[in-house]
Amino acid sequence: MDEVTNMAIPLMKNGKGVVSILDESLFTGEPKQYKLFCTADPGFISIAAVDTSKNKIAGFEGFHFNKLLTDEQLSQKISGLTLQSSILKKVDFRNVSVLFAGNRFTLIPAALFKEADAKDYFYFNQKKEVNEMIHFDRLRGYDAVNIFAVPDSLHAAFSKLFEKFSVHHQLSAVIEAARVYPSKQSSAPLFIHLHSSSLDIVVLNERKLVFANSFSFTTVDDAIYYVMMVREQLALNPEKTDVILSGEIENDNSFAQQLMKFLPQLSFSDRTKSVSFTYGFDNLPGHFYHSAFSHLLCEL
Helix, strand or coil, X not given: CCCCECCCCCCCCCCCCEEEEECHXXXXXXXXXXXXXXXXXXCEEEEEEEECCCCEEEEEEEEECCECCCHHHHHHHHHCHHHHCHHHHHCCEEEEEEEECCCCEEEEEHHHXXXXXXXXXXHHHCCCCCCEEEEEEEEHHHCXXXXXXXXXXXXXXXXXXXXXXXXXXXHHHHHHHHXXXXXXXXXXXXXXXXXXXXXXXXXXXXCEEEEEEEEECXXXXXXXXXXXXXXXXXXXXXXXXXXXXXXXXXXXCHHHHHHHHHCCCEEECCCCCCCEECHHHHHCCCCCCHHHHHHHHHHC
């Protein structure tokens, strides 16, 4: 497998590609009950500590990789988190949820879904592979279900860290975030989420899910092509369609600048309002780590 450059590199990072925002309350005062929300994709791992009594993210650590990792390489990075993460070393937590990325998923209407038949639904649309586990997310706001696969190696790596954890898919978090995002002038907004070398695109119409997919890409031109392909297929008016962009991309990123030429109503997303954030997040752009923070919506 050729090495692929990580297309989403954060503004706030040190020389080791690590972002760390930790409220002192994590390590001082009376013991609190925290829930951990972890995210893993080939270019990035993160851990967020949520104070459940205040519904507040009190700590966040993000570990970026310059190159996209294989499943085996990523599982090794996950296994090494106890040596890198201050949250895992020092914070007392009760529950854990893990968000996995990946393009092996399928969406079906909730009315057709039976949990016992999840694998059958999944492999009807996806090529059968060994060494993977099938999970699903109920997208209740849309009456839909996202069925997805998680490689055994990644699942096993987290099992070594945590005795028990719930599992969700990154596209589910992006879809759920779109549902609660404040509407503007457009009844059919287009949501674009960039992470590593993948692009999630979600389109709603009157809060109903019209389109959701994830595309792998290696160049900015590839990413622009996929966005414009979706716009054309859905006959979205570029002058009237609100386009909300999220991910670890700076405002002057070439992807954002080029996309704005074709879709002038483009803006960067705000941070989710479904949870509060400690003061350390004030210096972090609101569109960064969109799926990691929207992950919380999958647990509501």
